[in-house]
Amino acid sequence: MRFAFVTLPNTTDPDVSVTECVFWPGCKEIFMDIPGFPHPLQQPSGAKPAFRLGVSSGRGIGLFSTRALTQGELILAERPLLLGLACIPMLRPDGGLTDAQYTRHCFETMERTLEPALGRMRPARRGAFMALANCQDGSFPLGGRYHTNGIAVDGLRPGVTGSMGTYSAVCEHLSRLNHSCSPNTQPCFDKASISHQLWAVRDIAAGEELTFQYSEATCSAAERNEALKPYNFTCTCASCADPATSDPRRRAIGYPPSVEMWAANRELSDDWLIQKCLEQLVLIKREKLEYLDQYYAAMMHLTATYICLGDAKQASEWAARAQKCVWMSGRGYISQEELLDPASAAYPEHPLWRLRFRAG
């Protein structure tokens, strides 16, 4: 397998941070084809950083807020030290390798693949990479750190889904985020600036530890902890400590039914869909899972439902709440600026306006 080793942006300016990339052929062009690439890093508000590194009891180093943060606030943006394939496709060699031998073979291949990228890295960036945690036994200094600290990046291999389509970004600061099954932040990768951005998904108190989820949050506590095994820790968050209460709530989290279906169905009450969405929001808030797509979807549905009912005031309030979910950029987020003012002409002109009274 021949990978492309590239530095992006391609500059020797020491004041511009760069990312060492291990790309499938063709991935570099995804960046180079973006008009104006590289865009500058988006800057968080405030003169001082909104985060600091600190010791998190029993979890090594973590990130902490330095001040109160509001939902939808940008906490930090940084270029990854390293951006590469989440895993390397490898045929199992003939000769009857055991599972353990095959796993070792995969790690050895990853180690060899990462060596040239680390060799290209600026010394300070390489030092930052090597200072990161390695949850393995140390046999693979590069691959171990890569797997411990990589944050998933999708969409760099158009048309390829699953692990073969996923990239992994290792960052100096963002990779210090510890895991929580009820995370208060969400990282988003911005291709145009080749940076990872960290967003507050709910209001965060000054001094609170910043966390994100390493594993799918809507499955059971047992399944989540199975997925966390490669990171070598067991989660002790409130949801993992009380799965009898939390698991059924997480299982019940989903997407609301279609607005058009409800609008056309006279057997359903006018507030039927509103109740469905509010039920979802209660579950999501109890489990503190505001980062989920379903949270944003519930608020978008509430906006659309009130438009169908011809209630611009309520619709604009839900549009304003959905508007804060900036971390949904790249995952279906639509800025609804025009719906924030209930007196806006966008309401009577909206295709769903009073649909409930027109449908059927």
Ligand SMILES: C[S@@+](CC[C@H](N)C(=O)[O-])C[C@H]1O[C@@H](n2cnc3c(N)ncnc32)[C@H](O)[C@@H]1O
């Ligand atoms: C990506 S690193 C996070 C930063 C790390 N704490 C450090 O010191 O650099 C992942 C490692 O942090 C630790 N960790 C992360 N979340 C944890 C949690 N909720 N409980 C215990 N350990 C955790 C585990 O050792 C895990 O392998």
